[in-house]
Each structure stands twice: as C-alpha cells, then as structure tokens.
Amino acid sequence: MKALMFGWEFPPHILGGLGTASFGLTKGMAQCGDMDITFVIPKPWGDEPKDFARIIGANTTPVSWRDVNWDYVEGRIGKVLDPQTYFDLRDHIYSDFNYLNTNDLGCIEFSGRYPDNLLEEINNYSIVAGVIARTVDCDVIHSHDWLTYPAGIHAKQVTGKPLVIHVHATDFDRSRGKVNPTVFGIEKDGMNNADHIITVSNLTRKTVIEKYGISPDKVTTVHNAVEPLSQELLDLEVPPKHEKVVTFLGRITMQKGPEYFVDAAWQVLQKVRNVQFVMAGSGDMMEKMIRLAARRHIAGRFHFTGFLKGKQVYEMLKASDVYIMPSVSEPFGISPLEAMQMGVPSIISKQSGCAEILNNVIKVDYWDTNAIADAIYSIIKYPGMYKQLREQGLEEVNQITWDKAGAKVIDIYKRLINR
Amino acid sequence: MKSICFYFQIHQPFRLKTYRFFDIGNDHYYYDDFANDDIITRIAQRSYMPANQMLLDMIKENGKKFKVAFSISGTALEQLEQYVPEFIDSMKELADTGCVEFLSETYAHSLSSLVDPEEFIAQVKAHDEKIYQLFGQKPKVFRNTELIYDDDIASMVASMGFKGAITDGAKHILGWKSPNYLYKAASAPKMRLLLKNSKLSDDIAFRFSNPEWAAYPLTADKYIDWIAALPDEEMLVNLFMNYETFGELQPRESGIFEFMKALPRFAAEHNIEFMTPSEVVSKMKPVDVLSVMHPISWADEARDTSAWMGNILQDEAVNKLYCLSERIRLIQDKRIRQDWNYLQASDHFYYMSTKHSSDGSVHSHYSPYDSPYAAFTNYMNVLSDFLIRVREQFPEEIENEELNALLLTIRNQEKEIEELNREVEMMRNNIVKDTTGDFAPRVEEKPEEEPEPTKKISVKKTVAKKSPAKKVSEKKSAAKKAPAKKTPAKKSAKK
Numbered sequence: 001m002k003a004l005m006f007g008w009e010f011p012p013h014i015l016g017g018l019g020t021a022s023f024g025l026t027k028g029m030a031q032c033g034d035m036d037i038t039f040v041i042p043k044p045w046g047d048e049p050k051d052f053a054r055i056i057g058a059n060t061t062p063v064s065w066r067d068v069n070w071d072y073v074e075g076r077i078g079k080v081l082d083p084q085t086y087f088d089l090r091d092h093i094y095s096d097f098n099y100l101n102t103n104d105l106g107c108i109e110f111s112g113r114y115p116d117n118l119l120e121e122i123n124n125y126s127i128v129a130g131v132i133a134r135t136v137d138c139d140v141i142h143s144h145d146w147l148t149y150p151a152g153i154h155a156k157q158v159t160g161k162p163l164v165i166h167v168h169a170t171d172f173d174r175s176r177g178k179v180n181p182t183v184f185g186i187e188k189d190g191m192n193n194a195d196h197i198i199t200v201s202n203l204t205r206k207t208v209i210e211k212y213g214i215s216p217d218k219v220t221t222v223h224n225a226v227e228p229l230s231q232e233l234l235d236l237e238v239p240p241k242h243e244k245v246v247t248f249l250g251r252i253t254m255q256k257g258p259e260y261f262v263d264a265a266w267q268v269l270q271k272v273r274n275v276q277f278v279m280a281g282s283g284d285m286m287e288k289m290i291r292l293a294a295r296r297h298i299a300g301r302f303h304f305t306g307f308l309k310g311k312q313v314y315e316m317l318k319a320s321d322v323y324i325m326p327s328v329s330e331p332f333g334i335s336p337l338e339a340m341q342m343g344v345p346s347i348i349s350k351q352s353g354c355a356e357i358l359n360n361v362i363k364v365d366y367w368d369t370n371a372i373a374d375a376i377y378s379i380i381k382y383p384g385m386y387k388q389l390r391e392q393g394l395e396e397v398n399q400i401t402w403d404k405a406g407a408k409v410i411d412i413y414k415r416l417i418n419r
Numbered sequence: 420m421k422s423i424c425f426y427f428q429i430h431q432p433f434r435l436k437t438y439r440f441f442d443i444g445n446d447h448y449y450y451d452d453f454a455n456d457d458i459i460t461r462i463a464q465r466s467y468m469p470a471n472q473m474l475l476d477m478i479k480e481n482g483k484k485f486k487v488a489f490s491i492s493g494t495a496l497e498q499l500e501q502y503v504p505e506f507i508d509s510m511k512e513l514a515d516t517g518c519v520e521f522l523s524e525t526y527a528h529s530l531s532s533l534v535d536p537e538e539f540i541a542q543v544k545a546h547d548e549k550i551y552q553l554f555g556q557k558p559k560v561f562r563n564t565e566l567i568y569d570d571d572i573a574s575m576v577a578s579m580g581f582k583g584a585i586t587d588g589a590k591h592i593l594g595w596k597s598p599n600y601l602y603k604a605a606s607a608p609k610m611r612l613l614l615k616n617s618k619l620s621d622d623i624a625f626r627f628s629n630p631e632w633a634a635y636p637l638t639a640d641k642y643i644d645w646i647a648a649l650p651d652e653e654m655l656v657n658l659f660m661n662y663e664t665f666g667e668l669q670p671r672e673s674g675i676f677e678f679m680k681a682l683p684r685f686a687a688e689h690n691i692e693f694m695t696p697s698e699v700v701s702k703m704k705p706v707d708v709l710s711v712m713h714p715i716s717w718a719d720e721a722r723d724t725s726a727w728m729g730n731i732l733q734d735e736a737v738n739k740l741y742c743l744s745e746r747i748r749l750i751q752d753k754r755i756r757q758d759w760n761y762l763q764a765s766d767h768f769y770y771m772s773t774k775h776s777s778d779g780s781v782h783s784h785y786s787p788y789d790s791p792y793a794a795f796t797n798y799m800n801v802l803s804d805f806l807i808r809v810r811e812q813f814p815e816e817i818e819n820e821e822l823n824a825l826l827l828t829i830r831n832q833e834k835e836i837e838e839l840n841r842e843v844e845m846m847r848n849n850i851v852k853d854t855t856g857d858f859a860p861r862v863e864e865k866p867e868e869e870p871e872p873t874k875k876i877s878v879k880k881t882v883a884k885k886s887p888a889k890k891v892s893e894k895k896s897a898a899k900k901a902p903a904k905k906t907p908a909k910k911s912a913k914k
Contacts, residue, residue: 375796
C-alpha cells in the first residue's frame with residue numbers, strides 16, 4: 001500500500017512533539033510491512049532517517065520550470081533528494097507559478113519552522129503538494145496537523161484518493177479556548193474534506209466532534225506511542241544528589257499549567273524541606289513563574305533551567321525523583337512516557353490524552369493542587385510508592401509501541417480504500 | 420442424607436477520610452463517618468434487615484429445621500451497633516431461636532494470620548468475646564478473613580481450641596477431590612475443614628439474576644435438584660457467601676428472598692437437611708487429610724492472597740503497620756488500640772491492588788479510591804500519623820524488651836501499692852471502729868487519700884532507681900534512668 005504523507009517536522013530537526021509522533025508512526029507502519037510511504041516535509045536537512053520512508057522536501061520540489069542539467073541539480077540538492085525525483089517532479093508542474101518567489105531550481109524557499117508568515121508558507125506548501133501529488137503514485141493521503149491540511153486537500157483533489165487527516169492538536173488546546181479564527185477555519189476545512197480523521201486521544205476526538213461539528217463515525221482515536229530509548233540514554237550518569245528532585249519539563253505556557261506546579265511545590269515545602277523543584281523549559285510564562293515562586297518564598301528551592309535540548313532532557317529526567325505534567329489541556333503528551341522510560345514516577349493531569357492509556361502514573365485534575373502535592377509527598381516519602389510506580393511504569397510504557405499504533409492506521413487505510 | 424451448610428459473612432471496614440500529608444501530626448481522627456454511616460445504613464436497609472426477617476420467617480416456618488451460620492467482623496458489629504442498632508436486636512432474636520451459629524474470626528477482619536501470630540490470637544479472642552457479649556455464644560468453628568488458610572494457620576487455630584475451620588475449596592488444592600466432604604487439617608488432624616462449594620455458592624451470590632446465564636432463571640426446585648443429583652457419597656454442600664447477596668448483590672426484585680424461602684420445602688422433599696458448621700464437625704466423619712502449603716483465599720481466579728499482599732505498595736503498607744504490633748501490645752491507650760484495629764482491616768490493602776485483569780475490575784468496583792496509588796497515599800498518610808502517636812506513648816530509644824520490663828515493674832508496683840493501701844485501710848478501719856461511730860469512716864476516707872500520691876511517687880522512684888541499678892550495664896544506665904523517670908511522672912500526671 002502506498003501512502004503519501006504530509007508533515008511539518010521530522011527528526012532530528014524537531015521543534016515539538018509533532019515531529020516525534022509523525023516519525024514514530026511512520027516507522028511503526030513500516031514495521032507492519034507492505035507499506036510504501038512518501039513523507040513530504042517543508043525543508044529536509046539531509047540527515048533524516050530514510051530507511052522506512054522516502055522523504056521529499058517542499059523546498060526541493062520545482063513549481064516553475066527551470067532548464068537545469070543533472071549535474072547542477074546533483075550539486076545543489078543531491079544531499080537531500082535524488083536528482084531523478086527532481087526531474088520527475090519537474091515534469092508535473094501544473095501551472096505557472098513564476099509570480100512566486102522561486103529560486104534557481106524553480107523551487108519555493110521554506111523555513112520549515114513556525115515563522116511569522118506561517119500562513120503564506122502553508123499556502124506555498126499546498127501549491128507544492130499539487131506537483132508532488134501528480135508525480136507520486138499513492139493509494140491514500142495522510143496529513144499531519146493543521147499546517148498540512150490544505151496540502152492534503154489539494155492532493156486529494158488532484159488524485160481523487162482518500163484523505164486521512166491526523167489531529168495531533170487543535171487550536172482549542174493551544175489557546176486554552178481563545179481560538180484563532182483563521183487557524184480554526186483551516187482546521188475545520190481539513191476535517192470537512194477528510195475521508196477519515198485520526199485523533200491522538202479520546203479527549204481530542206471529543207473536541208473534534210463537539211467543537212468542529214464532525215460526525216463521530218468519521219473520527220477514530222489512535223493513541224501515540226514511544227520509541228524505545230537508546231541504551232546510551234538509559235545509562236546516562238548523573239552526579240549523586242542528596243535531595244529529592246521534582247521536575248516539570250516542557251514549555252512554560254498557559255497550556256502546560258506551570259502555576260499549579262508552583263502551588264503544589266509550595267504546599268509540599270511547608271512540610272518537607274529537602275526537596276528541590278525544577279522547572280525545565282522556556283516560554284512566555286517563565287518570568288511570571290519566577291516571580292510567583294519568589295512571592296511564595298520558595299525561590300531558594302525552585303530552579304529554572306531554561307530550555308533543555310537533546311541529551312540534557314534525559315539527564316534532567318535521570319536526576320529526577322518525580323516528573324510532573326499538570327497540563328490544562330494536552331492532546332496527548334508524550335513526555336510522561338519518556339519519563340517513565342527513564343524510570344521516573346510521573347504525575348499527570350486527567351486533562352492529558354496520555355492519561356487515557358496509562359495506569360501506573362498518578363492522575364490528578366490539573367487544578368487540584370492539593371492532590372498534586374499529596375502525590376508528590378507520597379512518592380518522595382514512601383519508598384513503596386516510588387518503587388511500584390517506577391517498576392510498573394517502566395513495564396507498562398515498554399508495551400506502548402508504535403507498531404501497534406501503525407497497525408491501527410493501516411486498518412483505517414484499508415477500510416477507506418475498500419470502500 | 421445430604422446436608423446443606425449455609426454461612427453468611429458480614430463485614431464493613433471503617434473507611435478512611437481523605438487524609439492529606441498536612442494532617443500528619445495534626446489530625447488524629449481518620450475515618451469518613453459520613454460514608455461509613457451511609458453505606459452500612461443503606462446495606463442494612465436493603466439487605467441485612469430484610470434478610471434477617473427472611474431467616475426468622477424460615478426458621479419459624481420450618482420448625483427449627485432450617486439453620487444457618489454467621490460470621491460478622493468486629494468492625495462491622497461496631498458500625499452496626501452505632502448506626503443500625505435495630506439490626507443487633509434482630510440478630511439477637513435470631514440467635515435466640517437456637518438455629519443460628521456464630522463463627523469466630525479476627526476482630527478487625529485483618530491479615531494478621533499471615534504476618535503476626537500473636538496479634539492474630541489476640542484478635543480472635545477479642546472477637547469471640549464480642550460475640551459472647553452480644554449473642555451469648557462461644558464460637559466453636561473458625562473462619563478467617565476472606566477464607567485465608569494454610570497449614571500454619573490451621574495449627575494456630577487448633578491450638579486455640581477450635582474444632583473446625585472454614586476455607587475455600589480451591590481447585591489447585593483439591594485437585595480431583597470434591598469440596599462436598601469433611602476434611603481434616605494436615606497440621607492439626609483433630610481439626611475439621613469445611614470447604615466452600617464455589618459453583619453452587621456463586622450460583623446464588625453472583626449469577627442468580629444474570630439473564631445471560633444458561634441456567635437463568637434459577638428456581639428453588641431446580642437448585643435443590645442439582646444438590647440432590649450429586650453423587651450419594653457427597654453428603655455436604657457448603658454454601659458460603661456475603662450476606663449482602665440478599666437484597667444488595669441480588670436485588671429484592673430478582674426474587675432472591677422468595678428463592679431462599681422456598682429452599683427448605685424442596686430440600687425436605689429430597690430428604691436434604693440443614694446443618695450449622697459445628698453440627699457438621701461433630702456429626703460427620705472426615706474422609707481425608709488436606710494440606711495447604713501456601714495460603715489460599717476465596718478471592719479472584721487464583722484463590723491466593725495476592726489481592727491484599729501482591730504488590731510493592733501492599734507490602735510496604737502491611738510491613739509498616741505490623742512492625743508496630745509489639746509496641747502496641749504494651750500500650751493501654753484506648754484510642755490507639757481502636758485505631759490499630761481499624762487500620763488492620765484487609766480492605767485497606769485490597770484498595771491498593773493493581774491487578775488489572777478481569778479480577779482487577781472487581782477490585783476497583785468496591786474501592787472508594789480512584790486508583791490503588793491514591794489508596795496507598797491516603798493510607799500511608801494516616802499510618803504516618805498513627806506512628807507518631809504510638810511513638811509519643813513511649814520514647815522510641817527504649818527497646819521493646821526493656822520497655823516491657825519497665826512496664827512490668829510499674830504494674831507490679833501498682834499491685835503492691837494497692838495491697839499496701841488495702842492494708843492501710845484495714846488498719847485504719849480497725850482504728851476507726853475502735854474509736855468512733857458509723858459515718859466516721861467516710862469522713863476519714865478523704866484525708867486518707869492525701870498521703871497516697873506522695874507515697875506512690877516515693878515508692879515508684881525507689882523502684883525505678885533500683886531497676887537500672889540492678890542491671891549493672893554502665894553504658895545503658897544513663898539512658899535507662901531518663902525514661903524510667905518519665906513514665907512514672909506521666910502516670911502521676913494523669914491521675
């Protein structure tokens with residue numbers, strides 16, 4: 001079965017959870033066998049893993065004809081794309097896009113990030129999708145998140161193949177209710193045009209059905225999974241510590257509920273002194289949180305590390321005794337699963353999608369700081385609690401693998417194709 | 420002639436209120452009075468009371484040929500006394516018919532049989548006393564919490580003088596054997612074993628009103644036919660179930676009460692009689708010896724004890740609780756002893772079970788908590804406070820043995836003082852009789868008390884000083900002096 005996927009991020013150059021999830025799912029589907037996946041991203045770097053999907057960059061897809069020879073193409077973009085693919089794509093330019101800002105190869109430049117002119121980039125991406133859809137043979141089209149919905153719709157119109165859209169988040173999650181009408185419009189349009197919608201949790205499924213008015217029988221939940229961690233990360237050594245460490249790791253934004261963490265920390269510190277609280281990450285609420293901690297007179301026990309990347313994340317987890325994610329609204333939330341992989345007992349909000357599939361974590365309402373504090377206290381005070389969560393959590397998370405999620409997606413494909 | 424032996428179990432734990440870590444050391448009351456009152460009152464109204472009436476009617480109708488046994492935990496009795504006193508009266512009425520036997524068990528519905536033999540024996544005695552006090556019976560047959568049983572427990576039970584015990588007819592123990600016989604315990608051959616017939620018991624307790632069950636609807640004549648159709652040699656059918664079966668698990672509308680009422684009539688037709696466990700033990704002969712190496716229970720598919728002691732959480736909670744038991748045996752404080760009882764109820768540990776199979780769903784159904792982790796956290800917070808209170812009773816540095824010795828001397832002194840007082844009084848009385856008339860002694864009594872405390876203290880001090888002096892160990896003597904002084908000081912302060 002041939003799938004044409006549109007995504008925005010792909011490891012190792014990722015900005016958020018979307019890239020990790022798209023990658024995991026693609027790999028999981030490839031493991032199920034008999035899958036031929038073409039994955040389109042705005043701007044490949046050349047070091048993306050290619051063993052289970054062919055990667056085409058939007059920025060290397062010509063939209064206006066340039067008379068270039070093989071060697072020139074090889075020299076310019078050989079690292080990221082087979083020149084033959086370039087020429088195949090060039091044969092399928094369907095309109096005159098010379099009015100657009102194109103380069104020497106007739107391609108549009110993409111940042112591959114989330115720039116200020118994001119809407120323009122989304123639009124360009126869907127123009128490129130038209131070329132790709134005419135070139136690449138596929139049975140089904142799969143769009144990851146709202147940025148790629150227009151591209152998916154375009155590809156569907158060109159090929160007539162069924163469109164699956166994958167909702168990794170909605171604007172209701174990102175904005176805590178204050179929805180951007182343009183984004184909502186793109187999302188709604190994608191959902192209307194999709195033949196099937198995959199959501200990453202029942203929570204998101206509910207949002208799609210209730211807030212976007214989509215028929216429930218068109219929406220299926222496929223929970224995310226995690227990639228096993230490399231031995232190198234599992235074996236990370238951290239300096240010995242003398243105090244318990246409770247860690248919040250993620251963007252410090254309204255959506256992640258950092259203020260509830262500060263409040264729970266304050267409560268715990270009334271009773272126990274030898275605990276350190278770490279808020280790792282950055283975001284628009286960071287300064288506010290620093291001030292809040294100071295006002296509560298717990299700044300001495302509260303640490304802000306700033307943004308952590310790559311290995312630093314796992315070092316932080318390794319040094320933690322408790323991981324906490326009090327998100328107000330989290331479509332899925334992959335990071336508690338990573339914490340569990342590192343053997344860190346986790347506390348998550350019931351408003352997180354991953355709470356639907358995890359048993360060996362503590363689930364609390366994000367606003368219930370009493371319960372959060374109780375859970376922290378229990379894990380750092382009662383060895384049995386720590387041990388049970390650590391051991392059972394590890395066992396549980398190791399069962400949550402991408403190939404199972406991949407198989408579910410393939411089932412959905414089959415149903416659509418045979419319809 | 421075949422016999423049916425009914426035994427019904429009544430147990431309710433004292434559920435804990437939400438107890439936060441802030442409360443540790445500050446709040447010493449642990450129970451959710453509202454929930455406890457609410458639940459027992461509801462179950463009593465829907466089940467216990469109408470079921471008692473049913474049994475009373477059945478006994479009256481059948482001329483005392485219908486007999487049953489009850490096992491009621493001490494904690495349930497306390498709640499019933501407090502919230503549904505009319506149930507106790509109704510139970511007394513049943514007891515007076517002579518057709519109802521009360522079984523022995525641990526007062527707190529505890530797991531002590533598995534972890535703490537001394538505590539176990541104490542609790543069984545406490546429970547038997549309670550039963551005697553309420554219903555005037557001395558239990559002869561023992562039934563452990565959740566039918567937990569193994570050879571070690573059998574020895575303990577036999578040593579307490581019980582003639583029989585009740586447990587589950589677990590398949591992995593019985594193998595090809597049938598539960599429909601009387602057995603004897605391998606470790607205590609004089610003790611008889613009654614085994615639960617799971618199939619026939621659960622037909623009533625769990626399947627009775629299930630329309631998807633092949634045998635639905637179950638009628639009394641059908642049921643008795645099944646029993647009558649058992650091989651002739653299988654003489655005993657033990658039907659053990661929760662008393663909530665009637666009216667709660669199987670709602671009144673299902674016809675469960677009418678089903679029960681009809682049983683004796685059809686039983687009589689087939690010449691099947693009803694017996695109490697102690698009658699079974701005295702009248703029937705055991706056919707074989709049963710050895711149980713690892714503890715069994717009546718819970719879950721595995722019939723083991725993993726629902727209470729099967730994960731790290733439960734192990735920690737159980738260990739932390741029972742490492743206090745030696746110390747608590749030295750404590751007289753009534754509230755501490757009461758909490759000690761309530762905290763031992765097996766239910767608290769059941770709520771912490773993480774078995775997620777089909778069994779696990781049953782666990783969560785009965786749990787007042789969201790998750791086993793929440794149950795553990797709440798219980799451990801309570802236990803932490805309890806620990807503080809236990810430690811406050813006596814300084815922690817003193818070893819249990821030493822403390823025991825000190826307490827013994829104090830108690831001996833008390834006796835001594837009492838004797839001396841009596842002597843003094845006698846002598847005074849003699850003097851008074853010699854000198855004055857009738858009410859003079861009363862007047863005299865009061866000033867008499869004056870010298871007492873001073874005497875007490877002086878006596879105690881001398882003895883207290885003596886005790887460390889006797890043991891010549893120089894190093895410890897300093898440490899010993901301090902607590903030795905403290906304890907009498909406390910005593911006198913109380914008085």
